[in-house]
Amino acid sequence: MNAHSVPMTASAVMNTQPVVLKETDTVAVAASHIMQRRYRNLQVVDEDGRHLGAFGIGCLLRLSLPRAVTLEHGLESAPYVSDTLEQMSARLRAVAADPVSKYMDTTVRVVHPDTLLMETLLILYQTRSSLAVVDRGSRQLLGVISYWEVLRKVAGGLC
Template sequence: MNAASLMKPDPITLSPDDSISTAAKFIMANRYRSLPVVDADGCFLGVFGVNCLLKKVLPKAALMDDGLTNVSFIHETLSDLKERFREVENESISMCMQRDIRTLPPDTPLIETLHTLYNNRASIPVVEEGSCKLLGMISYWNVGEKILSA
């Protein structure tokens, strides 16, 4: 078994020009933590995920590098967060997609694939060796289904 046998081929993908609102709808409708981003040729560029959404709605004071360690004094409502979302919902996902994602070629052995999944703690893109073409994604769900049905 290898990465190709664990992956979900042809995953839902986003374009770097998609809006944050479009991406949020896909993520929420499917309960994904992140979605792969590809260009018009299917070349893997990175992922857009819920962490970006949180970053966009949290108050800036809560996100300061080497800043606050306790934010319990900040009192906001869901309406405040939604207003902050409205301010960025039409912006391109490329502004905060994660580009430094570990990918695997389809022939990566089973245990190496699972070890990578464990260390990354996120779904893994399977990318064609020698190119950037996204072939599929491996999630904990894919692996769990394969193990339980073995």
């Protein structure tokens, strides 16, 4: 890098108008967005746009499985659990009207607009999930970085 070049940051590859969930949106609304658009996860914000966490396919799968399978110190394998698809579906329907805030992942990694691009891409690769770009002070969600956003810019003329 020469003395005049400016390092690229997360803000160079973020989508500033992502689809997000409000903390009061229901599991059914989230499932609809996720399934129709094939999102891995959606960022969850409060009424003021502050980032709270993410809700995605992992959350939906966890909600459809028996509780004993998903407890922190629960089963490590489940060869004897033989639930039907209908039983799994019933579990998901039972929580469909609950707010996503009850089940969202609040431990998701985030980046900031000034996070260097290579660090951002490494985190994207490691987490294998979209990243929220969050203001350090206010925790406002500024955008989202997905594989698709990055590959649109990197792959450019290949596709």
